[in-house]
Amino acid sequence: MQIASVHTRIVRAPYRRPFVISSGTSPELISLVVEVRTADGESGFGEASPMTAYTGETLAGLEAALTEHVAPALIGRDPRDLAGAHAAMDAAIRGQHLAKAALDIALHDVAARAAGWPVHLLLGGCVRPRVPTAWVVGLGTLEEMVAEAAAYAARGFVHIKVKGGEDPELDVRLVRSVREAVAESVELSLDANEGYDPGTAGRTVSRLADAGLDLIEQPLPRWDLAGMAMLRSRGGVRVMADESVYSLHDALEIVRRGAADVLNIKILKVGGLYRARQIAAVAEAAGLAVKIGTMPELGVATLAAAHLAAALPNATVAADLVGPLLVGEEPLAGAAFAGVGDVGWVDVPVGAGLGHDL
Incomplete structure (x- = not known):
């Protein structure tokens, strides 16, 4: 099993009421959804939601880090090799935890689907x-x-x-x-x-x-x-x-x-x-x-x-x-x-x- 491609989509959902914490206010929940596809037709999904006031990361920065650095490091790898995937992502770019998390979640999803198991x-x-x-x-x-x-x-x-x-x-x-x-x-x-x-x-x-x-x-x-x-x-x-x-x-x-x-x-x-x-x-x-x-x-x-x-x-x-x-x-x-x-x-x-x- 090998990772063939990675696809992203931005999803927005307005809060029922603005979500307010001491570091800022968010009127809507914005997520970058990631799909990892394998050469044999399996798919897995991940997600990352940048809360800029909390993490300092922006949606544009998250998308750029994922598509330009982190995702290319995984193409051709076995999605079940989670330790190897993290080593490859860390070698590709320092930090960028949200981008790596979105792909990590997708890798767990596709590996569990291929095995017929729930992720837990x-x-x-x-x-x-x-x-x-x-x-x-x-x-x-x-x-x-x-x-x-x-x-x-x-x-x-x-x-x-x-x-x-x-x-x-x-x-x-x-x-x-x-x-x-x-x-x-x-x-x-x-x-x-x-x-x-x-x-x-x-x-x-x-x-x-x-x-x-x-x-x-x-x-x-x-x-x-x-x-x-x-x-x-x-x-x-x-x-x-x-x-x-x-x-x-x-x-x-x-x-x-x-x-x-x-x-x-x-x-x-x-x-x-x-x-x-x-x-x-x-x-x-x-x-x-x-x-x-x-x-x-x-x-x-x-x-x-x-x-x-x-x-x-x-x-x-x-x-x-x-x-x-x-x-x-x-x-x-x-x-x-x-x-x-x-x-x-x-x-x-x-x-x-x-x-x-x-």
Whole structure:
């Protein structure tokens, strides 16, 4: 089996309402969909969605890196040779994790389809056939955010993540109000997206813990691992690294510095499923939990995240699989996510490949 060609298409889906985090606002979800075709007629699909305010990567840059550098490095290779594919992509261009992730997902899809397996079997098995997903509440007024959190907790979502990082005082009020509005069994996290000042973060996180927060995500700049370790040492609330985790080497340094209790592994950010499994293994060896996150993406990449969350024993924090639920109409794998917004989990597909209907 050999890769014969790679094709791309840009897909746009407007959000039901603009997706707002502390680093920027997105009115629509834009993805680059990749199809890998083999010489014997097999196809596999991947996807990458550049959130420029978050990763610094643009759609034009992603498409250029993929079509001019990364894809040509794979032509003629066996799509089942994932280690070799990553070595070839890394030799072709440094960085460009989103482009490499899109192709990595497509390679997993085509290899699993050829074998007649669901992708999670390529990733090690299926620890959990149903993957619980967190509901992510974007920035808004306090009243809007509390109402949204309460509504989705009542539907069955076991983890509610609220966005923050702009105003610590408002974050404390928000966490206290959401905790009062949801059941005690619902895990509550706040994603500050690097928004807190290192000098006052300790006091803010202590107040958040007193308000009922379970998990604080990336409260400090990605480079401040000493500050993250300090927050973790205070206890009271678990610390999760997100923007600090772009590579296997980042994960190892976080473990060495004791800078997190949980690693948020986003497949696109780290370069694909192959690299994500390596990072999860480092976390498992260190006794850390992982969360499988998204930025968010549409259905193909979100399905890849669901398969990975199903396969990893230490993926014990509810995954972020809500991208397809945030848009008005999911154009890639809508059937796989039908009803998810009413129950709070994704049933991991058991057919060959990722489980989309492209």
